[in-house]
Amino acid sequence: MSDLARSQNQETFVLNLGPQHPATHGVLRVKLTMDGEYIAEAEPVLGYVHRMHEKMGENRTWAQFMPNTARLDYLGALSYNHGYVKIVEQAMGIEVPERAEYLRVITVELNRIASHLLWFGAFVLDLGGFTPLLYAFDDREHILDLLESVTGARLTFCYFRFGGLYNDIDDDFITGSRAFIKRLRKRMPEYHDLVTKNVILITRLKDIGILPAEMCRKYGATGPVLRGSGVNYDVRKNEPYSVYPELDFDVPVYSECDSMARYMVRMDEMEQSMRIIEQALDKLPAGPIMPEKVPRMLKPEPGDYYSAVEAPRGTFGVRVVSDGTNKAYRLKLRSPTFSNLSLFGEASQGMLLADALALMGSLDLVIPEIDR
């Protein structure tokens, strides 16, 4: 907009986006100050699904808090299972059997694909394309069936245990996973033909919603958002845990910093997750899925501990203060989208409303995980 246009029209108006709005995927509210179609100021208003999980962590035993972890990011719940058991294992020095570690990686990566598939469908839906959502849900359904067969749940998994897992997989799971990968490998080119190469999508995403790497650093953005800004950072590589070092996979990085780059990162990550699952299935060792001896009463040494995992949306960190009892003295949950969304106010300034919604979609928000 020219300065003249600005000076002639000083009037702005306030527009409420949400908390019930399909583009906010849950109950996020954004208070927008609009200058015509342009955003003068955007202020996300949080807390509509705040449940105070951190207080619950102080009132429940270590094991009792386990189901809570799946209720943060309900689309990538297994990563949150993983982050939580990992810190307790680290603090207590519990050894995890190798088979359990491989199964953790397989299920977490399946969950990551399911999460990215849902994002893919919902994101294109935000932009006005309805069909891809149905395709994505069709694929995702296969993963949910597979995970349901071993974990007993479709979204709110409580599958991991301190030291191992609740349930071993069977042959059906292995053949099912391989069949699914074969299927998705055939579908990915279709997705690229139908969506990635679509000129409308490209026009909506290319060079729009620029998040420079420095802005990501200042706001602590992680995950695909950061990797779409050219920073090669993935907790699975930079701070290796579980059996990820034994598996060969790449970290997709795009340096364009626009919404398209973040789209491409997630599309490529699905391919990499398939590679990880295949290798892990090939290498899957026999053996127990729980260590022989896990203390019945968990009482980590007094002190504070920190642990991070790579969730589908970025770094999920847990900070625990233990006073040596069977409950946490303090449990801090650091969720990735909280930081990823915090840059929205600055990034959306001066953008067209429609473009800002595309930017918001490219951040892949899950509100219960922001509000905790």
Place this chain on the structure above:
Amino acid sequence: MIADLKSEFAPLAPVAIIETDYQVKGYHLDVEVGAGQVVAVAELLDRRGFFLESITGVDWLGKTPIANQVEAAGEPAAVADSEADAQDGAAEKSAEQMEVVYDYNHTGGELCRVVVRCRLERVKPEIPTICQLIPGANWHERETHDFFGIKFLGHPDLSPLLLPEDADFHPLLKDFKV
């Protein structure tokens, strides 16, 4: 990098600076500073390319804050008696304390996680904001104010972020009753 950081921290006169066992603790360096130093520390780490992963608090009501101990080189852990004495003394002095904890991390090269902590008087928990320097700190500080009532001086807006807009309570205080 850890050695570099230690020498760079020295002029800021931290209360304590301890190298920790990453395998157990999950971080490499534990720096305790006074409230007046948090901005300078943030500046230093920001200049070194670190990013802020989170800010949170701990309420030590009626408890001795649990802290990492500097292990004297070559000597086994201190004798139980003298340790207990030292803790009793510390308990009297610090029974009414709160802690603000900053987790810093960086994305390039060598893995290095730095924890910065600052003890505050529980009756008047105030600490300067770092959000002018690191805009990502804005929400983290607001959240910490929600949960603990810790005031971040100079913060542009400490209205409730996650709690209801009229909330006048701080649920993570240990004496909070529903």
